[in-house]
Each structure stands twice: as C-alpha cells, then as structure tokens.
Amino acid sequence: xxxxxxxxxxxxxxxxxxxxxDIGRELEANIMDKxxxxxxxxxxxxxxxxxxxxxxxxxxxxxxHEFCPPKPLVSVELMPIYLNTLYMVLGILFVISSLExxxxxxxxxxxxxxxxxxxxxxxxxxxxxxxxxxxxxxxIVMTRDNKKQSPAATCAWSxxxxxxxxxxxQHIRLQDIFTDLATTLFLALVIWYPILRPGPGIESxxxxxxxxxxxxxxxxxxxxxxxxxxxxxxxxxxxxxxxxNIGVSSAFLAMALWMMLNTPIxxxxxxxxxxxxxxxxxxxxVFVVVLFVAGIALYEIIRDGRRLLKLR
Amino acid sequence: MTTAxxxxxxxxxxxxxxxxxxxxxxxxxxxxxxxxQQLQDSGIDIDEGTLYPLIRRLADQGLLDSEWKHASGRERxxxxxxxxxxxxxxxxxxxxxxxxxxxxxxxxxTNELESD
Numbered sequence: 001x002x003x004x005x006x007x008x009x010x011x012x013x014x015x016x017x018x019x020x021x022d023i024g025r026e027l028e029a030n031i032m033d034k035x036x037x038x039x040x041x042x043x044x045x046x047x048x049x050x051x052x053x054x055x056x057x058x059x060x061x062x063x064x065h066e067f068c069p070p071k072p073l074v075s076v077e078l079m080p081i082y083l084n085t086l087y088m089v090l091g092i093l094f095v096i097s098s099l100e101x102x103x104x105x106x107x108x109x110x111x112x113x114x115x116x117x118x119x120x121x122x123x124x125x126x127x128x129x130x131x132x133x134x135x136x137x138x139x140i141v142m143t144r145d146n147k148k149q150s151p152a153a154t155c156a157w158s159x160x161x162x163x164x165x166x167x168x169x170q171h172i173r174l175q176d177i178f179t180d181l182a183t184t185l186f187l188a189l190v191i192w193y194p195i196l197r198p199g200p201g202i203e204s205x206x207x208x209x210x211x212x213x214x215x216x217x218x219x220x221x222x223x224x225x226x227x228x229x230x231x232x233x234x235x236x237x238x239x240x241x242x243x244x245n246i247g248v249s250s251a252f253l254a255m256a257l258w259m260m261l262n263t264p265i266x267x268x269x270x271x272x273x274x275x276x277x278x279x280x281x282x283x284x285x286v287f288v289v290v291l292f293v294a295g296i297a298l299y300e301i302i303r304d305g306r307r308l309l310k311l312r
Numbered sequence: 313m314t315t316a317x318x319x320x321x322x323x324x325x326x327x328x329x330x331x332x333x334x335x336x337x338x339x340x341x342x343x344x345x346x347x348x349q350q351l352q353d354s355g356i357d358i359d360e361g362t363l364y365p366l367i368r369r370l371a372d373q374g375l376l377d378s379e380w381k382h383a384s385g386r387e388r389x390x391x392x393x394x395x396x397x398x399x400x401x402x403x404x405x406x407x408x409x410x411x412x413x414x415x416x417x418x419x420x421x422t423n424e425l426e427s428d
Contacts (some may be wrong), residue, residue, distance in 0.1 A: 023368070025387075025389075026344070026364070026368075026389050027364070029343070029344070029386070029387055029388050029389060030343075030344040030345055030360065030364055032386065033343070033344070033345035033346075033386075033388070034345055034360075036386075037345065037349075057360060057361065058361050062361070063361060066361050066362070066364075066365040067364070067365045067368065
C-alpha cells in the first residue's frame with residue numbers, strides 16, 4: 001500500500017493546504033474501496049495491478065486540479081477591462097517616456113540618436129515593469145474580492161448610441177493612437193525646446209530657415225495631437241476623423257517635400273557629432289527619414305481617401 | 313491524448329445531466345464508490361475523476377450533507393441529499409421533464425415527421 005500512500009501524498013502536495021487533509025482522507029477511502037472491490041473479484045492485488053489502478057485514476061496533478069481547479073490571477077470577467085487598462089497605461093507611459101528622454105536628449109551635448117533610442121527603451125521598460133506589476137496586483141485584488149465589474153454595470157449605454165461599425169478597419173488600435181501621439185509630441189518638443197528651455201549651448205537642431213517654417217507648422221501638430229486624443233475617445237474612424245487625418249497628412253507631406261527641397265535640414269557642425277559620422281552622411285540620413293515621412297503621409301492620404309469614399 | 317470533437321460534445325451534454333443523476337441517486341446515503349456503482353448499474357458510466365470532485369462541489373454548495381462513518385476498520389464519507397438539495401432536485405427534475413418534452417419531437421427522424 002506504499003504506492004497508494006505515495007499517490008495520495010502526491011495529490012495532496014498539489015492541493016491548497018486548507019483542503020489537503022480532507023481531500024486526501026476522502027481520496028484514500030475511495031481508492032481503498034476500489035481495491036477492496038477488485039480484490040473481491042480477483043484476489044489479492046499485486047504491485048503491478050495497484051499501479052495500473054492508480055494510473056487509471058490519472059496523474060496526481062490532474063486529480064488535484066479536478067478537486068480544486070486552479071484559479072486565474074485575474075478573473076475572466078475582468079480580463080477585457082484589465083487588458084484595456086494595461087494598454088492605456090503602457091501607451092501613456094510610452095508618450096511620457098518619449099517626452100522625458102527627448103528633453104534630456106535635447107539638453108545634453110553628448111547624447112547621440114542611438115543613445116536616445118536606448119534611453120527611451122530603458123526608461124519605458126522600467127516604467128512599464130512598474131505599471132504592469134501594479135495594474136496586475138490591482139486586478140488580482142479585485143478578483144480576490146470578487147468585485148466583478150460587468151461593462152453594463154460600469155457605464156450606462158444604449159445600443160442606439162453605439163457608433164456604426166460596418167468595416168473591420170474602422171476600429172482604431174490603441175497602439176496606433178499612442179504611436180502617433182508620441183511621434184507628434186516628440187516633434188513638437190524638438191521644435192520648441194530651444195524656446196521653452198533657453199540656455200547656453202541650447203539651440204535648435206534644424207537650420208534657421210527650416211526651424212522658422214517648423215515653428216509655423218506647430219498648429220498642424222496641435223491638430224494631430226487633438227485628433228489622436230479624439231481617436232482615443234471614439235476608437236473608430238468616422239468620416240470627420242478621416243478628413244482631419246487627410247488634412248494633417250497632406251500638411252506633413254507638403255512640409256516633408258519642402259524640407260527635401262531646402263537642404264541642409266539640420267544645423268550640424270563636425271564637432272557636435274564627435275566626428276564619428278560625417279555631417280554629409282547625417283544630412284543624407286535625415287533626408288531619407290524625411291523622405292520616409294513623406295511616403296507614410298502619402299500612403300495615409302490615399303488610404304484615408306479610399307476609406308472616406310467607402311464610407312460615403 | 314486528444315479528445316475527438318464528438319466526444320467533447322458528449323461530455324458537454326452529459327455534464328449537466330450528471331448533476332441531476334447524482335442528486336437523484338443521493339436520496340439514499342452513499343459513499344463515493346457505492347454511488348459510482350449505483351450509477352453504473354443504472355447505465356450511467358462516470359469517471360472517478362469527475363464524480364468525486366462533483367460530489368464535493370455539490371456538498372460545498374449545501375446540496376448534500378456528509379458524514380464520516382467507521383465500519384470494519386475502514387472509514388467512509390457518506391453523502392445524502394440535504395433539504396436544499398431536495399428542493400433543487402425537484403426544480404431540476406421539472407426542468408428536465410420540460411426539456412425532454414420539448415426535445416422529443418425535434419429529435420424524431422425526418423421521415424417519421426413526414427409520415428405524421
């Protein structure tokens with residue numbers, strides 16, 4: 001019977017401590033009943049037969065899970081709200097990280113673009129781990145307290161007030177909104193930093209003519225930010241949002257084309273970049289980036305134009 | 313080991329019915345193994361891994377009373393329908409009868425329906 005005892009001990013190890021003895025006791029009684037019934041039919045059971053019987057009952061972990069099914073840390077009812085909260089928090093943190101690191105990058109003298117990317121990733125990951133932990137702990141506590149918040153209970157809604165969503169593409173992904181938001185705010189910060197934080201050695205990275213035009217371009221950036229915030233609220237492409245996006249993309253395309261025609265774009269001195277990359281190569285890289293921006297803007301104009309036609 | 317789709321459907325169909333079968337069988341006291349034997353004799357084959365946790369869940373819900381009894385050097389936990397369990401059994405039996413009545417015409421073969 002050593003094998004039976006070991007089997008019961010293995011099941012008990014997988015059980016919560018408060019139920020361990022009770023379930024173990026009952027399981028033992030059930031197994032002994034089964035052995036007794038088999039012995040009444042076939043005589044004394046040998047080790048192989050007992051082993052076969054225990055195998056037929058299932059792996060100790062499966063048996064334990066049948067008695068006490070493992071509970072998820074976050075309940076199924078709370079999972080959609082949990083994921084939404086997590087995406088929102090991480091998205092906001094990404095925007096904040098972009099701005100914080102950009103501020104340090106612009107005020108520093110030795111921070112290269114590569115170091116900026118590294119600092120952004122590091123800053124975002126550190127903040128992300130912290131946020132992920134606390135959001136998850138919060139939802140674990142809510143699950144434990146059994147505070148189930150069904151969508152119907154959390155906000156009043158009416159089917160008639162729901163936005164029409166005929167096409168799958170009309171749903172705007174959170175990550176797209178936050179990426180756009182971080183990009184536009186980053187651009188605004190790069191343009192306005194020398195004015196917002198004046199100081200010795202602080203000057204715009206753009207050449208004087210490009211910088212002046214970019215300053216006048218700020219209202220377009222503001223509209224883009226407002227549009228992203230509106231998208232965050234509706235999460236759905238409407239004809240009005242599409243028209244705004246086409247307008248913003250057209251302005252970005254025009255600006256990118258103008259910048260490509262008015263090189264050099266950056267104010268670069270060889271000493272600023274430690275001589276690691278030549279000024280010509282940096283200018284060439286920036287030109288490619290601006291070309292890429294123009295391509296993206298053109299793509300968005302065509303895409304949103306077609307979507308607008310479909311909606312009408 | 314994977315379960316065939318038809319087996320999964322069977323399992324789903326049986327799951328709810330098993331509760332009814334267990335509650336009905338426990339009008340008289342039974343311990344785990346004897347309950348399984350009784351169900352098997354009635355033509356309901358139920359896996360031990362399903363039956364024993366199910367009895368405990370029903371007891372936790374207050375539908376069954378349980379008591380440990382000692383006999384010939386062995387101890388066994390006996391389960392029997394509680395007052396709440398009897399009430400629920402009655403409700404479930406009515407539900408089952410209503411479902412059965414509604415389902416029977418639907419489950420008749422097509423040619424039998426046409427001949428009516």
